[in-house]
Amino acid sequence: MMINLKGRNFLTLLDYSPEEIRYLLDYATILKENKKHGRTFDLLKGKNIVLLFEKTSTRTRSAFEVAGYDEGAHVTFLSNSQFGKKESVEDTAKVLGRIYDGIEFRGNKQETVNILAEESGVPVWNGLTDEYHPTQALADLLTIQEHFGNLKHKKVAFVGDTRNNVANSLMIACAKLGIDYAGVGPEELSPDKKILEQAKKIATESGSEIIITSDIAKGVENADVIYTDIWVSMGEEDKIAERINLLLDYQVNQDLMDKTGKDTTIFLHCLPSFHDNKTTFAQMVEDKFGISEMEVTDEIFNSDQSLVFDQAENRLHTIKALICATLAEEPNRIFEKYEKTN
Ligand code: CP
Ligand code: NVA
Numbered sequence: 001m002m003i004n005l006k007g008r009n010f011l012t013l014l015d016y017s018p019e020e021i022r023y024l025l026d027y028a029t030i031l032k033e034n035k036k037h038g039r040t041f042d043l044l045k046g047k048n049i050v051l052l053f054e055k056t057s058t059r060t061r062s063a064f065e066v067a068g069y070d071e072g073a074h075v076t077f078l079s080n081s082q083f084g085k086k087e088s089v090e091d092t093a094k095v096l097g098r099i100y101d102g103i104e105f106r107g108n109k110q111e112t113v114n115i116l117a118e119e120s121g122v123p124v125w126n127g128l129t130d131e132y133h134p135t136q137a138l139a140d141l142l143t144i145q146e147h148f149g150n151l152k153h154k155k156v157a158f159v160g161d162t163r164n165n166v167a168n169s170l171m172i173a174c175a176k177l178g179i180d181y182a183g184v185g186p187e188e189l190s191p192d193k194k195i196l197e198q199a200k201k202i203a204t205e206s207g208s209e210i211i212i213t214s215d216i217a218k219g220v221e222n223a224d225v226i227y228t229d230i231w232v233s234m235g236e237e238d239k240i241a242e243r244i245n246l247l248l249d250y251q252v253n254q255d256l257m258d259k260t261g262k263d264t265t266i267f268l269h270c271l272p273s274f275h276d277n278k279t280t281f282a283q284m285v286e287d288k289f290g291i292s293e294m295e296v297t298d299e300i301f302n303s304d305q306s307l308v309f310d311q312a313e314n315r316l317h318t319i320k321a322l323i324c325a326t327l328a329e330e331p332n333r334i335f336e337k338y339e340k341t342n
Contacts, residue, residue, distance in 0.1 A: 002332050005325040009117040010125045012110075013134045013172045014198060018206065021176055025142050027321035028314070030334055035070065035317070043328040044073035050100045051127070052092075052116075053079040054107030055234045059271065059315045060127045060135065064104050067320035071328075076100070093119035102327045105129075108235065123326045125319075130235070131195075133165040136270050137173035138318035143311040144179075144225055147266055155180040157223035157260075160250050160295055161243070162212060163191045166229045166270045171210060175199040178206035184219030186246045216249070216256060223260045227268045228252045228295045237281070244289055252296040257305065267296070267306040275301035 003023040013021065034040065049068045051061060061077060068075040083092045089112050096103050097120030105113045106127035117124040126134055145151050156174050158167045162183035168191060174181035181203075183191060190196075190212055203210045213219045220226060228250075231243040250256075257265060272279075274294035277286045286292045300306060325331045 002335070004332065006328070006331055007123060008326050009123055010134060010322055010326065011113055011117055012126065012132045013137055013169055013176060014202075016176070018176045018178075021138070021141070021173070024138055024318065024321050024325060025145060027325055027334065028138070028142055028317040029146075031320050031324070032314075032317040040070050040072070041334065042072035043324045043331070043334065044068060044071040047073040047101045047327055048076070048099070049073050049102045049104065049323065049327075050076045050078055050096055051104045052081070052083060052096070052106070053077070053127075054084065054105075054112075055128065057106055057127070059312055060104075060106060060319075063135075063315040063319040064125075064127065064323070066316055067323055070320060071324055073323070073327075089115045090119050092116075097121045102323065125322060125326075128165060130233075131165055131192075132169045133270070134169045134173075135315065135319050135322065136166055137169040138322065139311055139314040140170055140227070140268060140270075141173055141177065142314045142318050143268060143307055144266075146310070146314075147307060148224065151177050151179055153178075153180075154224045155182065155222055156225040156227060157182040157184050157220045158227045158229075159184045159216070159220065159252055159256065160228045160247055161185060161189050161231055161233070163189050164229060164233050167191065168195050170227065171195070171199045172202065175202040175206060175208060175210055178203075178208045180209045181211075182219040182223065183210075183212040184216055185214065185250055187214050188246055217259050220256060220259045221261060223265055224262070225266055225268055226252055226257060226260065229270055230272065230274055231295055240285060241289070244285075244291065244294075247295070248291070251294070252300055254297070254299060257300060265305060267300055267303065267308070268311050269296060269301070269306075269308045271308060271312055273301060273308070 093116045102123045104125045104127045110129040110131040162185040277292040
């Protein structure tokens, strides 16, 4: 039977079955192909979507906006509202739920996105919290699937701050889809025990392996994907000295890539990335700590193995699939239309 996600929230990948995640990847693949051929189907015609941002964004905001516009929705970007200042999450949720058909939230607490979902009565999509970044994981999976042709028996090694939002969602995504996952970083930055236990339990069911290790050689051995993220997430900038100290040995460079033992390994990064000194923050780090590359060297970031911009583009197609699947009146019309046009 065809999967139907109409009306569902997207708060964490823990709420989605492997079949539902695969369905979203298939959906995104069709939408991507459609866009390439200039085909859109007004799947979101008449829908109004609001994007509520507490934290900054380039990709997530752009992807949600263009995804909505491409399929006929109207989109509001709300970054300077009463929310969090004069109005509670509950009241904001009730108001936005009366006006909009779907809500995207990016911010600090996972609890906020949960309350928005409970109180608004419309689908709510998590565009990043301190704990999770599930729409990022969809784009990551699509990029890996496109490159290798499938996700079977692949190994992903996330190197660096293995307890951050991107790593948490990637670990859960891998566990769900039977991909081996290694979190490679210092013990001080190990994942939250509860999230790790949940991922390990899911991995047992899917037949994959989850390991967390501080041993780089062991962690990256045989990896098909080396993934990293910035050393200080949004809101943690004051921890930079401590993170440099903990993570410098875990920089993704040629030496680390060689340790996979494979010449087919790809490099992924959710972006933004500190691979050079071309930002004010990176310049401050260079002046103060004398390093001009942080989590990844410029060489690896710009190498043929690096698929970071394909991955960034895939944010659009996967987010569009998510909005259409959860909000369109007839979400599965896309599969019939695809059959007819191909
Ligand atoms: N990867 C990602 O979420 O990018 P933005 O912070 O630019 O949205
Ligand atoms: N871990 C990063 C991801 C940015 C997309 C952050 O939270 O800032």
